Amino acid sequence: MPAKSRFTRLDAFTKTVEDARIRTTSGGIVTIVSLIVVLFLAWGEWADYRRIVIHPQLIVDKGRGERMEIHLNITFPRVPCELLTLDVMDVSGEQQHGVQHGVRMVRLRPQSEGGGEIDSKALALHAAEDAATHLDPSYCGPCYGATPPHNAQKAGCCNTCDEVREAYAQTSWAFGTGVGVEQCEREHYAERLDEQRHEGCRIEGGLRVNKVIGNFHIAPGRSFSNGNMHVHDLKNYWETPIPGGHSFTHTIHHLRFGPQLPDDLHKKLGSKALPWTSHHLNPLDDTHQETDDPNFNYMYFVKIVPTSYFPLGWEGKHSQENHGAGLGQFGQSVDGSVETHQYSVTSHKRSLAGGDDAAEGHQERLHSKGGIPGVFFSYDISPMKVINREERAKTFLGFIAGLCAAVGGTLTVAAAVDRGLFEGATRLKKMRSKDL
Secondary structure (H helix, E strand, O other): OOOOOOOHHHOOOOOOOHHHOOOOHHHHHHHHHHHHHHHHHHHHHHHHHHOEEEEEEEEEOOOOOOEEEEEEEEEEOOOOHHHEEEEEEEOOOOEEOOOOOOEEEEEEOOHHHOOOEEEEEEOOOOOHHHOOOOOOOOOOOOOOOOOOOOOOOOOOOOOOHHHHHHHHHHOOOOOOOOOOOHHHHHHOHHHHHHHOOOOEEEEEEEEEEEOOOEEEEEEEOOEEEEOOEEEEOOHHHHOOOOOOOOOOOEEEEEEEEOOOOOHHHHHHHOOOOOHHHHHHOOOOOOEEEOOOOOOEEEEEEEEEEEEEEEOOOOOOOOOOOOOOOOOOOOOEOOOOOEEEEEEEEEEEEEEOOOEEEHHHOEEEEEEOOOOOOEEEEEEEEOOEEEEEEEEEOOOHHHHHHHHHHHHHHHHHHHHHHHHHHHHHHHHHHHHHHHHO
16 A cells, blocks of 8 residues: 555545445446536537637727728719719818829710610829820910919920810819810810710729818819819700700719728628628618709718727737728738728708708708709718727636536536436335335
8 A cells, every 4th residue: 555645634535445336327327428518518618719709899089190091883874974073172171173093984875775884984184095196296285364284294285175174174264065175176075075965974993081071072064162162164064965964863882981891701700790790881882862853962971980800819010001002902901900980871962943842741841052963972080989809709718717617517417416316216226125
């Protein structure tokens, strides 16, 4: 018999002699069942430890000098691309008249012909076909009293119809169809415009703006600023030869602020009704508005909430904004984090002729008279920011504690069940022996 150590008296798990133990069939069954239960619970604890959950937080947005991207895809079936202008402006004083980067216009066939694509072009001020390379190198076209555009191909000159139109816009003059302008007559601007009168247009792409209160709108005619007023040259929009004129019937296929969450991430974690899954929803997607009135104005008031998504193990080493990132990549970091935005929206529409909503049962609702026809988006930025962070549902210590609890609890219950079965069988045998 081995010598006893000094720890023998501290043994809380005293042993019984093997010969004093009784093995029963019920005990064997309970042992097998308890082993299966232990394995099942252990697997559940491991799966829970491996499970990733999204922990939402609401904080004050302390970002400064940030920018954001607006991605849009909108179809106007009754206005040609030649007449549409996209402008952006914000409270910081920055204005982008006739946005010329990141967005393209797609010419669409008339609705009676199915509305298919004709061709598309990027919103560039000087397209290759307007370069006027066939002119004499010494040629300097007149600007007809307007100030030559600062970005003209030849300083101080207006060699193309587009440069004359730009010069008129910068001088706050209406332009029309270019009758009497040699550059426009040479390029057949009026004939080209009349050919497109029955066409539609789809504007798609993205643009980068300051992360402050602002608006962007799509309206007819070249835009220019006249004092503190933003004005559009509506002459060609009003004076149209087609019956019924143009209208701003439109379909918003897609509109979002910032990058979309990756589809693989949405499929992996978005199957459960979690609060963060609204990242993948854009309220204005597939919105359709119909009107036959050319003097109609649509306004969407958008409330934007900055939202961040941090993957498991994110450490913030690459979270700084890269303003040199290409359009469409802004807000996405190499560490997998995403800086994006959610939004809510309310809409309003009115006729520029004014009036009330008596036809809709709201006679007390009056509309002001005047304005610019088009589709306007006014956005406001929330001072609060939502952070959705990936985390383990349970820590490793929590996993160990849960595993021990599952094993210990199962064995304790199994021992109680086995004891009950054994005592019951023993008493039953005693009762039968007395009857005999």
